[in-house]
Amino acid sequence: GQSLEQPSEVTAVEGAIVQINCTYQTSGFYGLSWYQQHDGGAPTFLSYNGLDGLEETGRFSSFLSRSDSYGYLLLQELQMKDSASYFCAVRDADSNYQLIWGAGTKLIIKP
Amino acid sequence: EAQVTQNPRYLITVTGKKLTVTCSQNMNHEYMSWYRQDPGLGLRQIYYSMNVEVTDKGDVPEGYKVSRKEKRNFPLILESPSPNQTSLYFCASRENGKDTQYFGPGTRLTVL
Numbered sequence: 001g002q003s004l005e006q007p008s009e010v011t012a013v014e015g016a017i018v019q020i021n022c023t024y025q026t027s028g029f030y031g032l033s034w035y036q037q038h039d040g041g042a043p044t045f046l047s048y049n050g051l052d053g054l055e056e057t058g059r060f061s062s063f064l065s066r067s068d069s070y071g072y073l074l075l076q077e078l079q080m081k082d083s084a085s086y087f088c089a090v091r092d093a094d095s096n097y098q099l100i101w102g103a104g105t106k107l108i109i110k111p
Numbered sequence: 112e113a114q115v116t117q118n119p120r121y122l123i124t125v126t127g128k129k130l131t132v133t134c135s136q137n138m139n140h141e142y143m144s145w146y147r148q149d150p151g152l153g154l155r156q157i158y159y160s161m162n163v164e165v166t167d168k169g170d171v172p173e174g175y176k177v178s179r180k181e182k183r184n185f186p187l188i189l190e191s192p193s194p195n196q197t198s199l200y201f202c203a204s205r206e207n208g209k210d211t212q213y214f215g216p217g218t219r220l221t222v223l
C-alpha cells in the first residue's frame with residue numbers, strides 16, 4: 001500500500017533554516033507536492049517536484065530523490081508567519097493519479 | 112477573484128438528517144475533489160470528478176454521495192449522517208494535468 005512519513009512537529013527559531021522531511025512508499029510514484037496550512041485555514045500549494053533535484057521559490061525550496069523515495073521542504077529566513085502545518089503529498093499512479101497525503105508537520109517558530 | 116467557495120462553513124446537525132455541502136469554483140477547472148481532514152490523519156479523499164458527469168470514489172467514500180452536473184459545482188451529500196462523519200471538509204479544484212490544487216475555506220461539520 002501507499003504511505004508517507006513526515007515528522008509530526010518541528011520547532012525552530014525565527015530567522016533560522018528548517019528542513020521538513022518526507023519519505024514515501026508507493027507503487028507508482030508520479031510527483032511530490034508540498035502544501036501549507038495555517039490553523040483554521042485551507043491548504044495552499046507551495047511546490048511540486050516531478051524530477052530529482054531542487055526547486056526553489058523564494059525562501060522555500062523543495063527537494064526530491066526518487067531513488068531514495070525521499071523529499072524535503074526547506075524554509076529559510078523563518079518568519080513568525082511561517083508557523084503552520086506542512087503536508088507532503090504524492091501523486092500515485094496506482095491510485096489513479098490521486099494525491100496521497102502525509103499526516104502533516106506542525107512547524108512551531110519561536111522568537 | 113479566482114476561488115473555491117463552500118457552504119456552509121459551519122454546521123451542527125443530528126444523526127440521520129440529510130445534508131448537502133455545496134462547492135463552487137470559478138476557474139473553469141475540470142477536476143474537483145472532496146477531502147475530509149481529521150487530527151493526525153492528514154487529508155483523505157472522499158470523491159473526485161475529472162469532468163462533468165464523471166465521478167469516482169476516493170479512499171473514504173462510504174456514507175457520502177456527490178454529483179457533477181455542471182463544471183463549476185460539486186456538492187457533497189450525506190444522506191444519513193453519523194457521528195463518525197464529524198470532521199473538517201475541504202473541496203478542491205485544479206486543471207486536469209496540472210498539480211496545483213486550490214482549496215475552499217473548509218466546512219466544519221458536527222454530527223450529534
